[in-house]
Amino acid sequence: MSVDAGFVRKMFAGLEQGDGAGFFAHVADDVDWTVMGTHPLAGHYTSKADFIAGTFAKLGKVLPNGAQLHVDDLIVTGDVAIVELHSEATAKNGFRFDNHYCWICHFKNGVIVRVRAYLDSVMVARLFTENPIELRERS
16 A cells, blocks of 8 residues: 555654654554664664654753754655655754754555664764763663
């Protein structure tokens, strides 16, 4: 079953309006999400809970108003959406976190089941260098 651009735009509107729960309702619990790069958010996440804990929760500790994501463009073909986004966020220390992203989202029955996400790794590393947090759970 393919998805259309209107459906994808509506889904991402939740993120644009700060409604992460609305967006994540369209993400499979066992999503396969890879954040490319070598920075504190990079990694291969095999569940929605792990992805949120490994990325959005960490960002929430250093970006008081969240990542403030906005869709710039999207291309939808069949069950794949390529979504270009940018953030307009300010970190606790005043650092402007105006990052750019490309998420390649694979859908199955209207739900995201796999994502490969690209972003500015250097900017993410600088964000956490200037706004340190405990990045790993304690054993």
